[in-house]
Amino acid sequence: MKSTVLLLCVLLLAPAAEAATVVPHRALYDLRLLRAEDGSSLQSASGRLAFEIEGSSCEGYTVSFRMATKYRPKEGEVTLIDTQTTTFEGPGALDFRHQLKEKVDGAAREDLRIRMTRAAVEKEGKGTLSSKPGETFTVPAGAALPMQHQLRLMSLGEAGGGRDSSIVFDGSDEGKSFRAISFVGREKPPGAVARDVANPVAATLKALGSWPITVSYFPLEGEAETPEYQVSFDMYANGVATGLVLDYGEFALSGTLTDLKLLAPSSCP
Template sequence: MLVRNIAFVFVASLSGSIAGAAQAMPGTAATGLIAHRAVYDLELRDSTDRSGIEDMSGRMVYEFTGSACQGYKTDFRFVTQINTGDAVRMTDQQTTTFEDAAAKKFTFDTKSFTDDKLDKEVGGSAAESDAGTVVDLVRPDSRKVDLVASDFPTEHMLQVIDNARAGKRMFESRIFDGSDNGDESLITSTLVGKSQTPVSDDKEAGEAGQFSKAPFWPVTIAYFNDKSGTDALPIYRMSFKLYENGITRDLVLDYGDFVLTGKLKKLDILETASCDKQTQK
């Protein structure tokens, strides 16, 4: 998609009202992450002449389910309408991932369409070991790739939350999310602000339902090419407000030549069996 596998940011508790609410909900995994479906409206905030984009809008739907004991599944769809002045085209990326934290395995499948025509499909699996991360690609071609040890998306999100709780404001990680051609990892630099509560005129906070008054952290993550490292300009930056249960809102997606915003339009909390119930089966 226009965005790499942005789903990992949303995959993703233990102070204040949000922790109590999370622990009480049936969709909460042992980690405090809540099973949910979030819908975001996308709009173009800014663009340069070099981007060739006059206008852009769309919608992003992100669904996160599972638990620490059964693994985490994400279904993600990112649809945009792009106006270049000369033409209007529709892009549609559909991504499904599954992350088994205990087994240190990750599977991914992404289909990208332009004007309803399939442009690209990337799929495969990855596994962590002491020696590094091994990727087995099955689409578009079958091959094995050996990478430096990397975190998977939910694992990285939990790092962000843990560091935010601990008051650590900046840290770097290497991640693998299966995006682009599924054969490279990324270096990330994460900046976490101090915990905040919504102000009275924060209209988007109301879309968070029972979490509308809960505290959040402002987070910015910069993504760097593995070869160039953090000394070069990032491939893109994402900023968002992050709750302790993994829900995000007020997104800003900065690609250098253009910037998108993503406003939370709808949030549904989904029910998932707890690990205790799964163990009893």
């Protein structure tokens, strides 16, 4: 299972994206099982997802993510998967650092650090993995980093919505990049998302417009007809996401916003 910040992290610069901005914030979501296929062995799932973003386009973005989920199979014991990541995306999307720590039932399963740099966005990037010292991997020329991709989609929303196809590197699968096919709907006016109007936690969002967004991640190699995973959400004009759906194929989780704090803005001019 891939780390899904997507987007979040999500959740997250090309010249066309400079008009879009993401405010520093900390958001907490309650997770529950939304759907499980008939052939799935999963009976229920629940957990929490915490997401924090600080910084700006001029100083770089730091994104912290933690997702702790209990999976209860139809047979057998409950499994708790606790995934934590910290990512820094430098100004201009030229420098990328990613640290992943994951535990299963309290026992460490993965501790990985990734570093990628490139001379320009249109140039190939070179990266290293702490798990493979002395080896390097290549990020395709023009690949978008998470925040760069998020801002691109927000700019597409500001332009009226549409479809975007981008190569994305987010560190969720070591040195692997993905083809992200995204659909951004037309802007919803303030107060149009009934779910958030009824949620007091989302009060600071009521004066903002939002866009419905769906992002599907495909492998670069081959001609897969179905994505490896898919995320959908409503993205507000300040970069806060609500109504999360994390779809892993055999099952899907939904995320409900339960806490939101806007943090101090960047000191950049």
